Amino acid sequence: MPAVSLTETKTAVCNLCEAICGLRLTVEDGIVTSVRGNPDDPLSRGYICPKGVSLADVYTDPDRLRRPVRRVGSGAEATWEELEWDEALDLVAERLAATILEHGGDAVGAYLGNPNAHSLGFGTHGAGFVRSLRTHNRFSASTVDQVPHQLVAHLMYGHQLMIAVPDLDRTDFFLVVGANPMASNGSLMTVPDFPQRVRELHERGGRMVVLDPRRTETAKVADEHHFVRPGTDAAVLLAMLHVLVAEDLARPPSYVDGLDRLADLVADFTPELAEQASGVSAETVRSLARELAAAGSGVVYGRMGVSTQAFGTVCQWAIACLNLLSGHFDRPGGAMFPEPAVDTVGRRIVGPGRYDRWRSRVRDVPEFAGELPASVMAEEMRTPGEGRIRTVVTSAGNPVLSTPDGPGLSRALEDLDFMVSVDLYINETTRHADVILPPTSALERDQYDLVFHGFAVRNTARWTPAVFEAEQDQRHDWQIFGELTARINERLGTPLADDAAAAAATPPADLIAVLLESGGRTTMADLLEHPEGVDLGALRPTMPQRLQTPEQRIDLAPPLVTDDLPRLRDALAAVRPATDDGELLLIGRRHKQDCNSWLHNTARLTRGKPRHHLLMHPDDLSARGIADGQRVTVTSRVGTVEVEASGVDDMMPGVVSLPHGYGHQVPGTRLGHASTVAGVSINDLTDPELLDISGNAALSGVPVRVSAC
Structure with missing residues (x-):
């Protein structure tokens, strides 16, 4: 009798980028044969990009690690041998604890890569593991792409993740500065199906203008594109503020302070200065400022190109001020704040962020939100003395390729006493590790996006159970972090209290169920009944009640930012x-x-x-x-x-x-x-x-x- 083929349709999610698109998978006899966008998903609406299809490739990839491995030898002669999980976890905990006991916590460095923000397991269990290391030498991908956003949000709105996003589905005028959402699917703006949303913008008579040194994929579908010299975007943005103030076009909300101070600060940032430095004509600068102010709804959005430069914080501050002064802040079609079902901001699931509580040992660079810049990692490993990083932990990151002077970092990693990586692959960074602990892949674990629902252009919630069961000898990332936390603390003589030990062993699904129930927007039962996701509605005004600042007011001129303007003036004069x-x-x-x-x-x-x-x-x-x-x-x-x-x-x-x-x-x-x-x-x-x-x-x-x- 012939075998019966089992074909199933599974609901899934792509967690490779911030668009968090819903997927439909066809699974035949345990093999994914088709990956499509889920048309019932209220946020992604059936959209899928090539990366989403690749999730099935990762699941079956023969290069993907499934069990712990230990490096034997070094350099080109290195080989890898598999370990049992208990042996690997004990080895890692022993070496980490030994470093802390002999040299202090700061002798351990921890680097967290971008995929951690896309993993529920890290969101629920990763922070406890990092705390167990007792180190100030914490680094992440945030300081190679987004910390200016977080610092400005902290200074102006009271919380590092209170980042305003464009209400793209209702705006009439969309000014994009140094961002390419046609390629990125949005960043710090969760906007799946950006191409269709731009078409809808044009269908309702709206306009999109792009400022970028390259005519990007986004610029090619815009109504206007203007070249801007890299590193001079701040001059253009401040000149637009100059126009709003000088031409009496500013319409700030009643809960802002410092308008007169801001006017003084931007008085000499004229459109003519912006043209000389940036190449964007003074006429264009004035026209864009006036169009933003006159639009029925409008918003300015800036991303990688303006964050990853010497004046990233000034740029993000200027963008925030443009949205505030143009009258489009916290209004439909303007810059608004999502209301996720699990409110990581209001409930302090993520801390508000503080600045300059400690500094790096070598270059004396201040921390922000508990992290030092990734750019100082290598020097903290190479420079002798007390507090030198001797042991490194990486999780889901490849800083040798993704942070400045990768070869220099690679050389520094070669000289460590010990290194462990939580990662699926042997790559340019993890090849230096003594032990690699591989978590399950995206299709083998549950997912709820704790971070990206908070940046989405529409309020939705979605729980996605694992498509495939993990094999018995695999571990989820939350299990790896929980086990290491317990074992490290035991070896340091500070075993976890019963409640902490229970939390470390609690599956993320149980924690999310409690957070959803207490949040009052939806429940786990609702999400299980609707795996495509639950629509919680369009963005709506929430200010000033949701502000996390004292007295719920916004300072337009935070000194930490404005004190950097003389440096900007000097840089522009030298262009x-x-x-x-x-x-x-x-x-x-x-x-x-x-x-x-x-x-x-x-x-x-x-x-x-x-x-x-x-x-x-x-x-x-x-x-x-x-x-x-x-x-x-x-x-x-x-x-x-x-x-x-x-x-x-x-x-x-x-x-x-x-x-x-x-x-x-x-x-x-x-x-x-x-x-x-x-x-x-x-x-x-x-x-x-x-x-x-x-x-x-x-x-x-x-x-x-x-x-x-």
């Missing part, structure tokens, strides 16, 4: 155009088929024409005698790479671009599979000495020279 044989400014870029520094061993995402080339304006190629497609040398203060160059009119003259996160060329795993993708890492060139006042890495606008090989 000079690139000469034919002079420096160019390097910026990054992202593609919809990429997921930062991983998934480059997935054939589905790496096929097609090369995406790794250095993009240059044809005039810049010609001035250097370089042919289109020719291999070139790119040199910065910290490094040199070789890569093919492509001439494209999409680049602003004087600006060049490499994609973020490329260069994935680990020579194989214990299974012998080679994981490679063409290209080089932009972070072989970015400079760890270039920082914003928030501590964010200034990855955009790095001076480089380009020459033919």
Whole structure:
């Protein structure tokens, strides 16, 4: 009798980026044969990008680790051997505790990668593990892409995650500065199906304008695009504020303070100064400010391009002030605050963030929200003395590819006493680990987005049970963190109290059920009945009641930010155009088929024409005698790479671009599979000495020279 084939349709979620798209999977005999967007999902509405389809590839990837491994040997001769879970967890806990007991907690460094924010298990159990390390040397991907947002939110609204998002579904005027949501699907703005939402914006007569040094995928569907010199966006944004004030167009809400102070601060940031520094004409600056003020609804949104530069905090502050002064703050179609079913802000599930409670040992850089800048990691490992980092923990991160001067960090990791990584893969960073503890993949674990419902352009909630059961000898990340927390504390002589031990062993589903019930917006029972998600409605005004500041008021001129304006004035005065044989400014870029520094061993995402080339304006190629497609040398203060160059009119003259996160060329795993993708890492060139006042890495606008090989 022939075997009966079992075919099922499963509801799933893509947690690879902030769009958190709902999925429908066809599973035949335990194998995913189809991945589609879920049309019933109230947020993503059936949208899916190429990354979502790749979830099935990760699940079946032979390169993915499923059991703990220990490195034997070093360098190119290193091999990996599997361990039992208890042996691996005991080994890691013993080594971490030994470092803390002998050298103090600060001798341990912890780096948390971007995927932790996308994992429910880390959200419920990760913080306890990090606290168990007793270290001030905590780092994360936040300081390479988003801390200016968080610092401004903390200073102006009272909480680091109280970040206003565009009410995109109802706005009439959308000004995008240094962001590319057509490729990113939104960032600190959870907006799946951005292409359709832009079409809807145009159908209702709205306009989108983009300011960017590259004519990005978003710029190509905009009504206007204007080139802006990297690192000078602050001049444009402050000049727009200047116009609002000078032309009496400002309409701030009643609960703001410091308008007169702000007017004085922006008095000399004229549109003419902005034109001289940025290349955006004074006429355009005035026109954009007036259009924003006159729009029935409007909003300014800025992301990576303005956060990852030397004046990222000033840029994000200026954007917040533009939304406040233009009369579109906390109004439909403007800058609004989502109301997630689990309110991480109001319930203090995540702390509000504090600034400068301690500083880095070597460079004396202040912390924010309990973290030091990732750019100082390597020097904290290399520099002798008390408090030197001797042992490192990484979780779901690849900082050798994603933080400044990756080669320098790689060399520092080679000299550690011990390193452990919680990761699915052997990559450029985890290859230095002594032990790798692999968690389950996205399709094998439950998911509720604690973070990204709080940045969404519509209020929704969704619980997604695991598609596949984990194998008996696999562990979820929350189990790894909970076990390590208990074992480390035991070895430090401070065993967990009964309630803490119970919490460390409690599955995330139980914790989320309690939070949903007490939140009053929906329940776990509702979400189980509606796996596609529950629609909680459009964004609505919530101010000033939800402000977390004293007396629920907003300071328009926080001194920490405004004290940085003299440095900005000096930098703008020093701006000079690139000469034919002079420096160019390097910026990054992202593609919809990429997921930062991983998934480059997935054939589905790496096929097609090369995406790794250095993009240059044809005039810049010609001035250097370089042919289109020719291999070139790119040199910065910290490094040199070789890569093919492509001439494209999409680049602003004087600006060049490499994609973020490329260069994935680990020579194989214990299974012998080679994981490679063409290209080089932009972070072989970015400079760890270039920082914003928030501590964010200034990855955009790095001076480089380009020459033919």
